[in-house]
Amino acid sequence: MYPIALLASFKLRNSVRTVLSDPRKLIPLIIFILIMVGFGGLYSLSASQPAIPGAQQMISGDVFTVGVKIAILFIAYGFIGAGLGDGLLAFGPSDVDYLFPSPIPRRAVLFYRLPALMFNSLFTAAFLLFAFGMISHLTQPKLPLTGHTIAPAWASPVALYFCGGIYLNLAMYVSMKVVDRKVYQRLHTAGLIGGMIGVGGIGMLFGAKTLGEVINSPIVYWTFLPASLSSQALLDGYAKLPVGGSILWLAVGYVISLIPVLTSNANWYEQSIASTERRSTVVNAARGGYASLMATRASSFKYQSDRLYTIRPFGQGAVALFWAHLCAAGKRPWANFLVPVLGGIGVGVFGAVSAKSIHGDDMASQVLGLAGIGFFTVYGSLGFMTTAKTASESANRRRELIGPLPIKGWKTVVANLGTPFVSGTLFFIGVSATYAALQGPFWLPISVGIAVLMPLRLAARMALQYLIGVIYADAADKIQQFFAIGVYGLLAMPFMIGEVIVAVPGILLRSYWISLAAVTLVQFPLILLFFFLAGKATEQAIASGEPVRLWGLLKRA
Amino acid sequence: MLQVIELTKQFGGMTAVDRLSFTVGDGEIVGLLGPNGAGKTTTIRCVASLLQPTSGHILLNGHDVSDDPVGAKRALAFVPEVPNPYEMLTVMEHLRFVAAAYGMEEELVHAEEILTRLDLWEKRGDLGASLSKGMRQKLACACAFIHKAQVFCFDEPLIGLDPKGMRELKAMIMERRALGNSVLISTHMLDTAERLCDRVIILKRGQLIAEGTVPELKQRLQSSDATSLEDMFLELTEEPIA
Numbered sequence: 104m105y106p107i108a109l110l111a112s113f114k115l116r117n118s119v120r121t122v123l124s125d126p127r128k129l130i131p132l133i134i135f136i137l138i139m140v141g142f143g144g145l146y147s148l149s150a151s152q153p154a155i156p157g158a159q160q161m162i163s164g165d166v167f168t169v170g171v172k173i174a175i176l177f178i179a180y181g182f183i184g185a186g187l188g189d190g191l192l193a194f195g196p197s198d199v200d201y202l203f204p205s206p207i208p209r210r211a212v213l214f215y216r217l218p219a220l221m222f223n224s225l226f227t228a229a230f231l232l233f234a235f236g237m238i239s240h241l242t243q244p245k246l247p248l249t250g251h252t253i254a255p256a257w258a259s260p261v262a263l264y265f266c267g268g269i270y271l272n273l274a275m276y277v278s279m280k281v282v283d284r285k286v287y288q289r290l291h292t293a294g295l296i297g298g299m300i301g302v303g304g305i306g307m308l309f310g311a312k313t314l315g316e317v318i319n320s321p322i323v324y325w326t327f328l329p330a331s332l333s334s335q336a337l338l339d340g341y342a343k344l345p346v347g348g349s350i351l352w353l354a355v356g357y358v359i360s361l362i363p364v365l366t367s368n369a370n371w372y373e374q375s376i377a378s379t380e381r382r383s384t385v386v387n388a389a390r391g392g393y394a395s396l397m398a399t400r401a402s403s404f405k406y407q408s409d410r411l412y413t414i415r416p417f418g419q420g421a422v423a424l425f426w427a428h429l430c431a432a433g434k435r436p437w438a439n440f441l442v443p444v445l446g447g448i449g450v451g452v453f454g455a456v457s458a459k460s461i462h463g464d465d466m467a468s469q470v471l472g473l474a475g476i477g478f479f480t481v482y483g484s485l486g487f488m489t490t491a492k493t494a495s496e497s498a499n500r501r502r503e504l505i506g507p508l509p510i511k512g513w514k515t516v517v518a519n520l521g522t523p524f525v526s527g528t529l530f531f532i533g534v535s536a537t538y539a540a541l542q543g544p545f546w547l548p549i550s551v552g553i554a555v556l557m558p559l560r561l562a563a564r565m566a567l568q569y570l571i572g573v574i575y576a577d578a579a580d581k582i583q584q585f586f587a588i589g590v591y592g593l594l595a596m597p598f599m600i601g602e603v604i605v606a607v608p609g610i611l612l613r614s615y616w617i618s619l620a621a622v623t624l625v626q627f628p629l630i631l632l633f634f635f636l637a638g639k640a641t642e643q644a645i646a647s648g649e650p651v652r653l654w655g656l657l658k659r660a
Numbered sequence: 661m662l663q664v665i666e667l668t669k670q671f672g673g674m675t676a677v678d679r680l681s682f683t684v685g686d687g688e689i690v691g692l693l694g695p696n697g698a699g700k701t702t703t704i705r706c707v708a709s710l711l712q713p714t715s716g717h718i719l720l721n722g723h724d725v726s727d728d729p730v731g732a733k734r735a736l737a738f739v740p741e742v743p744n745p746y747e748m749l750t751v752m753e754h755l756r757f758v759a760a761a762y763g764m765e766e767e768l769v770h771a772e773e774i775l776t777r778l779d780l781w782e783k784r785g786d787l788g789a790s791l792s793k794g795m796r797q798k799l800a801c802a803c804a805f806i807h808k809a810q811v812f813c814f815d816e817p818l819i820g821l822d823p824k825g826m827r828e829l830k831a832m833i834m835e836r837r838a839l840g841n842s843v844l845i846s847t848h849m850l851d852t853a854e855r856l857c858d859r860v861i862i863l864k865r866g867q868l869i870a871e872g873t874v875p876e877l878k879q880r881l882q883s884s885d886a887t888s889l890e891d892m893f894l895e896l897t898e899e900p901i902a
């Protein structure tokens with residue numbers, strides 16, 4: 104173990120040093136910590152507040168209980184999927200070169216992996232507890248307070264941690280044994296979709312009570328025993344019942360699940376190398392933008408070449424560049440164009456049906472439906488936005504190639520962002536058209552908003568992401584990438600607040616249309632500004648080959 | 661001493677190495693040659709037990725890589741095709757980690773000498789992320805020389821090295837031979853192979869098509885125009901025109 108500890112300590116020490124010595128990394132770290140502290144504050148604040156009026160009817164004790172169980176079931180199931188994918192055994196390429204050939208027993212190397220997995224599982228536990236806690240604070244569901252034991256504060260995190268750990272260990276064992284896990288992955292995905300449809304269908308048709316009966320049925324209980332035990336522990340904790348029994352069983356299960364992993368003699372290095380290589384091709388492809396990411400994901404292995412494609416040249420300058428990207432995306436029409444539309448239709452159906460089916464004219468149920476559609480639309484657009492950053496990263500790596508071309512910076516940005524923008528817009532059109540067709544509540548302003556405002560917003564945000572991608576250009580540096588996300592949040596915040604402010608007059612006048620128009624109009628100057636800055640940054644990066652500083656850029660502009 | 665016995669490695673249905681047998685004796689440098697995709701890297705990765713042989717055995721100083729991987733690896737120093745250093749480790753820390761991994765921290769006294777010869781001593785405090793391609797290559801070689809291995813496996817070690825680095829590395833490899841170590845080198849640089857290696861093995865599509873010292877091969881071919889290893893290599897590996 105000693106050499107591995109040495110390796111970890113070197114890595115940690117140098118990472119901390121690098122972060123502390125570079126203000127560009129330090130500031131986002133501080134912001135990140137502040138945000139976390141903010142969440143903590145929000146959490147404790149919400150505990151002392153009265154429930155949101157009307158919420159108690161919507162989320163009853165039963166609904167809350169079933170919700171907790173379903174969430175934990177799905178997360179546990181997700182962990183299995185994580186193991187079937189490449190995540191668990193994918194080490195870094197440096198590990199393949201330096202750690203694997205060294206005479207350190209494979210078991211010890213696996214041990215080195217466990218802390219990372221632990222972190223995974225702990226983080227999920229923390230997130231779940233935060234979410235459940237917030238919901239229960241805000242809605243104060245009437246849970247049966249049957250007991251009067253107060254569980255120690257560590258009980259629920261530990262229970263969730265063991266649950267996640269058990270599933271991860273099982274998944275890891277499968278990863279070690281089976282090289283080609285594609286069939287398992289497909290089955291898993293099919294199961295996930297089936298489960299979601301099942302839960303959604305039963306919940307909508309028969310209500311929470313029947314759903315609860317299904318979830319509590321012995322088949323589900325025993326098949327997902329660790330998940331059942333941990334939701335048991337959590338809910339017992341809320342109900343002030345003793346939780347020791349469940350946690351003890353989970354601990355036993357965790358230890359048992361470690362045995363096959365640590366006693367196996369399988370030479371999983373080969374599996375790991377396959378995972379690592381596949382991963383790094385996916386990561387590289389991700390840097391090449393949404394289109395090539397999807398292409399790589401679809402063609403599952405790098406040694407497998409399938410059909411030949413040719414890209415017919417078209418246009419000049421930036422148009423040619425855009426055309427090349429579009430053709431590349433067109434090789435995978437399914438992933439790039441159909442999935443966004445289908446996803447949009449799904450969100451539209453969900454929004455309209457849920458807003459309508461929770462019937463009644465009461466504000467609360469309509470708000471719930473609208474919040475649903477809003478959440479998924481924004482979430483979807485986030486996905487498309489992140490592709491902007493990867494597009495800028497790939498442009499950065501192709502600097503030598505693109506640099507000498509006589510194309511203006513902003514045009515390059517437009518060309519690079521064109522394809523993901525098309526995909527995103529297709530998604531919004533899907534949502535909007537479906538919602539309008541199903542005539543969900545307030546369908547006219549909502550559909551118009553999603554079809555017109557969201558694409559414009561996406562364009563502005565993508566340009567902002569692109570700009571940050573150029574500024575935090577070192578794609579190999581994960582820390583830097585991580586902080587770039589924080590910086591994005593920081594920069595986007597004032598504009599988001601601005602959007603809310605311009606919406607206020609419309610809200611005061613009780614007209615959606617005025618708010619919508621105001622927020623939409625605000626996007627145009629933002630688009631101009633961000634594309635201008637991203638273009639300037641690109642030009643500067645190409646000319647100097649040096650990292651671009653935001654301040655320098657603003658000063659010059 | 662490295663013994664490869666009837667090694668076969670398949671990927672899915674594709675056979676990358678096909679019943680390959682050879683030996684690298686003590687105090688011997690053997691060159692592994694072959695066109696792109698011949699299976700050189702696959703063979704070397706099997707030797708380093710990064711890949712599980714489909715069938716066959718590999719013995720490193722008598723330790724079978726499948727039955728006793730730790731014992732086998734202790735005898736081996738391996739330099740991959742494209743070494744990726746740890747981004748967050750300095751050059752010196754790489755050596756310290758490797759020395760610790762092989763349980764040979766006392767060998768770190770040679771670190772300065774090795775790094776100086778490879779022009780890395782000045783860079784000893786630099787992070788892996790900041791190293792150039794050639795320096796990464798040199799770092800991997802330095803790590804290979806820091807512990808007392810009996811068998812050395814290099815996968816195209818000379819690519820990307822500057823002339824001085826190449827000469828120094830070749831000198832270091834020859835010193836190892838003098839010490840009685842076994843060295844396996846895959847390379848495309850045929851003139852180097854001709855001068856450096858005691859014997860060469862030529863692979864094609866995973867199969868051994870020729871083996872021996874360069875003069876032996878020349879004699880066997882008996883073709884008047886094959887004067888260099890390059891001529892022979894091209895003649896041997898050429899695809900018959902159908």
Ligand SMILES: Nc1ncnc2c1ncn2[C@@H]1O[C@H](COP(=O)(O)OP(=O)(O)OP(=O)(O)O)[C@@H](O)[C@H]1O
Nearest residue numbers: 406671674676694695696697698699700701702703
């Ligand atoms: N993980 C893998 N999965 C599938 N096929 C592989 C894998 N690794 C190598 N191959 C295939 O095995 C064959 C041999 O590859 P290998 O890398 O050993 O060749 P090489 O002799 O090192 O070539 P080069 O001179 O280009 O380095 C190639 O056809 C390659 O495509």
Ligand SMILES: [Mg+2]
Nearest residue numbers: 700701702741
């Ligand atoms: Mg090779």
